Amino acid sequence: MRRGYLLGKRDSPYPTRNTKPDRDDRRLFTDEHDAPPTVSAPPYTVKELREWGKGNIRLSDDPSMSAKVNLHDLGLFQRLVFRNIRVGTVQVSVLLDSAVLSLLPTRFSSPPTPLENAIEFRSAGANGMGVFATRDIRPAALIHVEHPTTVTQNTLVLNFGMTRVEVYRELFQRVPEQTLPSLLDLCNSQPDEMAIEEAILRSNAIAIKLPSPAVPGSLAMGHNAIFLRTSRLNHSCSPNAFHRFDPQTFALTVHTICPIAKGEEIVHSYIDLTSATTREARRSLLRDLCHFECTCNRCALSDPAAVLQSDERRQKIHDMTRETVLAPLEAWYRGHGRADLKTVIAFHLAAVEEMRIEGLYHYQYQLHISQLAVCYAAIEDIRSFRLWMGRARDIAVRNLAADEAADMLRFIVYPETFSAWGWARKNTSTVSPPPTETSTTCLVPRMINSKA
Ligand SMILES: C[S@@+](CC[C@H](N)C(=O)[O-])C[C@H]1O[C@@H](n2cnc3c(N)ncnc32)[C@H](O)[C@@H]1O
Numbered sequence: 001m002r003r004g005y006l007l008g009k010r011d012s013p014y015p016t017r018n019t020k021p022d023r024d025d026r027r028l029f030t031d032e033h034d035a036p037p038t039v040s041a042p043p044y045t046v047k048e049l050r051e052w053g054k055g056n057i058r059l060s061d062d063p064s065m066s067a068k069v070n071l072h073d074l075g076l077f078q079r080l081v082f083r084n085i086r087v088g089t090v091q092v093s094v095l096l097d098s099a100v101l102s103l104l105p106t107r108f109s110s111p112p113t114p115l116e117n118a119i120e121f122r123s124a125g126a127n128g129m130g131v132f133a134t135r136d137i138r139p140a141a142l143i144h145v146e147h148p149t150t151v152t153q154n155t156l157v158l159n160f161g162m163t164r165v166e167v168y169r170e171l172f173q174r175v176p177e178q179t180l181p182s183l184l185d186l187c188n189s190q191p192d193e194m195a196i197e198e199a200i201l202r203s204n205a206i207a208i209k210l211p212s213p214a215v216p217g218s219l220a221m222g223h224n225a226i227f228l229r230t231s232r233l234n235h236s237c238s239p240n241a242f243h244r245f246d247p248q249t250f251a252l253t254v255h256t257i258c259p260i261a262k263g264e265e266i267v268h269s270y271i272d273l274t275s276a277t278t279r280e281a282r283r284s285l286l287r288d289l290c291h292f293e294c295t296c297n298r299c300a301l302s303d304p305a306a307v308l309q310s311d312e313r314r315q316k317i318h319d320m321t322r323e324t325v326l327a328p329l330e331a332w333y334r335g336h337g338r339a340d341l342k343t344v345i346a347f348h349l350a351a352v353e354e355m356r357i358e359g360l361y362h363y364q365y366q367l368h369i370s371q372l373a374v375c376y377a378a379i380e381d382i383r384s385f386r387l388w389m390g391r392a393r394d395i396a397v398r399n400l401a402a403d404e405a406a407d408m409l410r411f412i413v414y415p416e417t418f419s420a421w422g423w424a425r426k427n428t429s430t431v432s433p434p435p436t437e438t439s440t441t442c443l444v445p446r447m448i449n450s451k452a
Pocket of ligand 1: 127128130137188203232233235291292293295339
């Protein structure tokens with residue numbers, strides 16, 4: 001492993017090129033008559049495909065993605081082109097399917113403005129560089145905005161006469177000269193047999209969603225991008241931030257999930273935490289995909305009993321469904337107040353605390369806090385209602401659900417306008433209407449009702 005590896009000028013495969021074109025539509029996979037000889041045609045059986053794929057595709061080792069790809073279709077439809085896209089003052093080196101390129105906006109909108117001077121980039125000790133809060137930051141704050149330096153498809157069907165390494169090298173060579181040193185400096189994990197470009201892509205690329213053409217296999221292509229600054233964010237299995245890419249602005253935005261104190265490291269997750277529940281599963285995924293041993297605060301637990309407890313908590317969170325989260329309040333509602341609302345509140349508070357300990361703010365977290373807001377509205381506890389409705393609003397802001405957030409703000413200011421206000425009083429003194437779809441829906445605010 002080499003950290004901070006920067007190629008010396010003499011060894012550099014990147015010659016100084018004063019005449020580098022900023023736009024080049026060289027087609028790699030062209031018309032039949034001028035196409036380079038096919039290395040090997042994609043075979044049909046699953047077993048043969050797997051073997052064939054070993055030599056012909058790679059970048060993402062994500063097994064779920066490879067499994068979904070119909071290589072034959074991809075081979076037929078891929079029309080890859082290198083191009084330098086200009087986004088504002090930034091030049092992005094891309095290798096994309098021409099159909100994807102044609103779906104990108106001709107003019108990109110301006111991205112939103114992040115909080116000023118909220119973060120700094122500095123040493124994170126043994127994990128190299130990291131990103132830190134320079135002040136207390138509230139949840140759902142936008143803390144960083146950045147355009148990519150490179151973008152490429154996850155799955156490349158290399159039957160156009162270039163090796164994978166040559167493809168990546170070409171992509172890097174198109175990066176503007178003044179940016180290249182910063183890109184090469186991202187090499188913090190380079191196995192001996194791996195080319196520097198691939199090592200950088202593997203340990204820094206972030207999955208992004210671009211518009212997909214309606215051709216077979218296009219959805220499975222997926223894309224990834226390198227961001228010089230965002231790449232400095234370390235991974236955590238209990239992240240306090242997340243990112244989102246918007247093709248309209250061609251920018252990545254980083255948002256906080258929970259309150260972050262001044263001096264705290266800002267971390268996001270490199271993997272899907274909903275499926276890998278145990279520490280071993282997460283570590284092994286990160287080892288395979290990113291070549292490092294995770295030392296985040298959840299993985300660094302030294303007491304085996306604490307690890308087991310964390311694994312069990314995560315499994316429990318993973319097993320929660322929409323139905324199991326909504327059931328207790330629904331039962332209280334249907335029972336016309338006979339069940340104890342305090343027990344319902346305790347159930348949700350315990351669940352929210354478990355999710356906070358694990359740093360997992362899944363979809364179910366939104367449901368739990370909405371249920372708490374409804375419970376406190378039902379018993380007319382104005383302080384607690386405002387607290388939980390405020391948290392629900394943070395999530396609406398985070399999800400860019402502006403209308404929902406505005407409604408929630410109105411409920412915070414005028415709690416009695418919320419449909420569940422005083423349910424407990426009304427429920428015990430009068431006979432409630434039989435629960436209809438509408439009344440049940442009231443138990444969950446609209447935003448949270450529509451699963452994103
Ligand atoms: C995308 S970079 C993050 C920024 C990096 N620290 C740097 O100095 O540029 C990913 C690399 O950071 C390190 N890293 C990130 N998160 C880590 C974690 N939770 N545990 C151990 N190493 C980590 C690993 O070396 C990994 O290959």
